[in-house]
């Protein structure tokens with residue numbers, strides 16, 4: 143196939159691309175992360191780039207007006223390369239790695255601090271400095287045994303195994319460093335393994351990463367394994383999104399030739415970039431990162447480990463495995479310490495993955511005497527209900543709306559996202575935006591506030607339609623249907639009005655309906671009432687803020703006593719971090735996943751009725767929401 147050169151101007155990135163391939167794929171290969179909220183389907187209009195020179199083939203899109211089209215604006219995902227190109231990427235089309243606000247790090251740290259006392263601090267990888275007595279004719283045990291003997295005082299389990307590769311150069315290192323060495327010990331399947339031996343005392347440098355691999359976002363945290371301190375957090379859109387925004391399209395793509403490789407490379411590059419970014423920001427050496435702990439949904443784990451996910455989407459929906467062995471990080475193609483290891487939280491089934499098991503671990507649901515509930519409002523919306531004796535779990539097909547995906551101005555909870563909205567009687571709006579910039583879009587918690595306020599002020603009706611009779615310059619007929627202007631062009635940082643339209647509201651309504659009805663269906667399943675639930679943990683990628691009151695007002699969450707609610711942030715990441723810091727906690731996840739029974743909502747007799755009844759704000763039956771006054 144003929145190849146052309148694509149030069150991304152101003153970013154000094156040039157690559158070769160085959161004739162007829164799309165510009166989005168070229169941008170990905172050039173290492174650029176474009177906004178691709180719809181997964182390259184031409185539906186979100188976010189991947190706009192400007193073709194300055196060269197031949198292309200593209201279709202007209204409603205997202206590009208005539209004026210912009212003349213300037214060369216195209217949607218990268220809908221544009222095919224037909225010649226050497228010079229392309230400019232506008233700032234707003236670039237997805238940037240953002241640090242989650244400090245408060246949210248504090249928040250997830252709060253969960254673990256509250257709960258970590260239950261688990262002994264025993265990180266997956268530990269380092270011990272030893273000064274070995276040199277061998278003599280009387281004391282002539284082997285080098286490995288000598289190390290084991292010295293470590294006896296520090297380790298509860300004395301049995302220390304070592305792989306052949308890890309002992310080959312042992313004698314050399316010991317002698318070259320005058321018998322003063324640091325032994326790096328990793329935990330693997332109930333055993334302690336000597337991963338490597340380093341000359342001198344290197345105990346101060348011992349780092350690990352916790353990762354939450356979500357369908358929409360990948361979040362990583364660098365942790366000092368000596369102090370438990372979180373040194374930094376990074377969040378990025380999952381690069382697999384260009385191959386499809388939901389797990390099903392990715393599984394389909396993964397079944398194509400090379401598809402699995404490409405999906406795997408996409409997420410590995412996400413992970414590697416976050417690692418590189420955080421180690422360089424904290425002046426940590428890559429070779430001092432010895433362990434990575436992952437939590438993620440079942441499909442994400444299959445794609446991360448390059449395991450064929452095909453059967454996950456075929457009835458009876460069986461994954462290849464729900465538990466994953468501890469392995470060397472290098473085996474995944476991730477560059478950290480060459481002897482570094484990776485561990486993965488186990489899952490229950492296709493629909494309840496390690497991310498949810500991690501959440502159950504982090505909020506302690508599995509050990510509560512009373513009944514509690516965890517709702518993780520992510521791409522899917524997983525719910526676990528139970529106590530220390532029993533747990534049931536289900537997944538609602540909520541879609542990624544509350545993660546900011548698939549909506550006109552949706553974005554994740556990072557800098558520039560509107561996260562709080564207040565509207566007064568005169569329809570004046572007060573916005574709370576993450577960071578110092580003017581707003582760029584709206585994140586999940588912003589949408590919850592927005593819907594609630596629009597409902598309160600009569601801007602939208604119970605069924606989610608814009609009130610045509612309202613007198614305000616903010617309500618107008620837009621390109622697609624009626625819309626409401628949240629921030630005018632001059633108040634935004636993207637040079638255009640930020641709006642919410644009736645399609646967005648419909649999308650959000652379906653998402654909230656799916657989550658609410660899943661909660662009720664699980665309660666029905668065990669014949670319990672809302673009042674029987676003493677704690678409701680809400681998890682999800684909402685950044686540092688979620689207004690529970692407003693979430694109840696729109697009917698996303700049931701009208702329970704407010705003090706049963708606790709917003710726990712990214713509980714999957716918290717679970718991965720707990721497992722990283724304590725292999726006892728990791729062992730606990732092996733019990734948790736076995737104790738959760740998966741409930742298929744589709745086979746529950748009343749689920750569909752519940753769902754349809756929930757497609758109103760807050761609900762068809764206002765009796766279910768006594769505290770909501772419309």
Ligand code: FES
Pocket residue numbers: 177178179180181182183184185186187188189217218219220
């Ligand atoms: S329009 Fe191109 S990614 Fe959505």
